[in-house]
Amino acid sequence: MRKPDAPPSSSTGGGGNKLRKGLWSPEEDEKLMNYMLRNGQGCWSDVARNAGLQRCGKSCRLRWINYLRPDLKRGAFSLQEEELIIHLHSILGNRWSQIAARLPGRTDNEIKNFWNSTIKKRLKNSNNSGDAETRGGAASLAHVNEHQLQGMYVDSSSSSSSSSMPGGLFMANQYDLLPLPEVGCGMIRVEDSSYFHEPPTVAQAGMENGFYGDGQGVMMVEGGLMGGGCELFVPPLESSQEETAMNDGGAGSMVSSADLSNSGDVNKIQSGMLWEDEDIRVGEWELGDLMKDVSFPFLDFQVE
DNA sequence: AAGATGGTCAACCGCAATTTT
DNA sequence: TAAAATTGCGGTTGACCATCT
Numbered sequence: 001m002r003k004p005d006a007p008p009s010s011s012t013g014g015g016g017n018k019l020r021k022g023l024w025s026p027e028e029d030e031k032l033m034n035y036m037l038r039n040g041q042g043c044w045s046d047v048a049r050n051a052g053l054q055r056c057g058k059s060c061r062l063r064w065i066n067y068l069r070p071d072l073k074r075g076a077f078s079l080q081e082e083e084l085i086i087h088l089h090s091i092l093g094n095r096w097s098q099i100a101a102r103l104p105g106r107t108d109n110e111i112k113n114f115w116n117s118t119i120k121k122r123l124k125n126s127n128n129s130g131d132a133e134t135r136g137g138a139a140s141l142a143h144v145n146e147h148q149l150q151g152m153y154v155d156s157s158s159s160s161s162s163s164s165m166p167g168g169l170f171m172a173n174q175y176d177l178l179p180l181p182e183v184g185c186g187m188i189r190v191e192d193s194s195y196f197h198e199p200p201t202v203a204q205a206g207m208e209n210g211f212y213g214d215g216q217g218v219m220m221v222e223g224g225l226m227g228g229g230c231e232l233f234v235p236p237l238e239s240s241q242e243e244t245a246m247n248d249g250g251a252g253s254m255v256s257s258a259d260l261s262n263s264g265d266v267n268k269i270q271s272g273m274l275w276e277d278e279d280i281r282v283g284e285w286e287l288g289d290l291m292k293d294v295s296f297p298f299l300d301f302q303v304e
Numbered sequence: 305a306a307g308a309t310g311g312t313c314a315a316c317c318g319c320a321a322t323t324t325t
Numbered sequence: 326t327a328a329a330a331t332t333g334c335g336g337t338t339g340a341c342c343a344t345c346t
Contacts, residue, residue: 022316061333097335110313118311
């Protein structure tokens, strides 16, 4: 890790209230970490203030999310993760946070960096080499587990998934990437029929000419049809992990600070056993688990 | 050995959306 | 209802490091 910027001449005074920028020092990390473990996530500007950090809330948030969160998975991306990223990117485009939401322990920043530095290059190379075989390179990667992934798209677990699609089949070609209005409570609002009249926001979905994936045609989109007027139920967009995160209003589904301090669960948290949901096992997850509760056709593309 | 080059990663910036006042 | 504050996101930058010449 890089050396942090020299600490301010005087951490509290001296420079006045000037906010610090640049790399975080271990001391700052410690302050933030301690504060978060003690108090949980609140208003980030309060966090910055109360933790005694000369940082803006935004910076604290970023540091926590990208670096300090105990559930973060470190180290290189596995092949499995790589394939998943490529596949998700073929569907979602540069929606890094959406992709990250499906890769436990990985941050959007991490994935974005990985994509830009590694995968993108690989895609480019395989593009340049031209022949069908190498061309397959990245694109085929996205297909490597296509059938496997598709099987996982079947939303077998969500109670709210009494989908109008028979058997909850993954119908990517037809339904994927459609701009949809808000997906709330696992249900699409369909009372506004105009939703179905909106052309797909191609640019938004990162597609051109019906393709996405650096021109490799990874995912073909055929002017999606959305069975006008039929009532659609979809499972929650995010994995249960994120769901709980939202519900808890804290850092992930972090045990509340009170619970923490009372139960002495700090160790548990620090060792990465952060999630209360027993189904979520950071560090030893399976693709199948990952894709549970995930229904790609109804990602939150929103009409703008 | 020293400089050039490229890759990786952490962090910032600007914008948009959402929430609060 | 409007303004302000907060949050979240994606793009970009720049420092550090490894490798190459």
